[in-house]
Amino acid sequence: MKRILEAFTLIAMAIAMGCSRTEATSDATDAGLRNADRDASNWLMYGRTYDDHRFSPLDQINE
Structure with missing residues (x-):
């Protein structure tokens, strides 16, 4: 049961990281x-x- 919970947690974290990707703009x-x-x-x-x-x-930061 503990391994299933750990696997589910890892998969959920991987999905969350993939969904939260932001594009760098400049x-x-x-x-x-x-x-x-x-x-x-x-x-x-x-x-x-x-x-x-x-x-x-x-010069403004030195005054």
């Missing part, structure tokens, strides 16, 4: 990513630019 273009260093107001990537320096050129 407005970022390839040109926008290549020129990310020129756009100081948006962080399009984890490290902000392809250089991955994670430096913000904004």
Whole structure:
């Protein structure tokens, strides 16, 4: 009985994970990513630019 319950739980979890899949959408273009260093107001990537320096050129956070 315990194995049937475990199997049912695994199947239910797998079905729930399959149903809850979300599609990643982004407005970022390839040109926008290549020129990310020129756009100081948006962080399009984890490290902000392809250089991955994670430096913000904004002055407002330093004041």
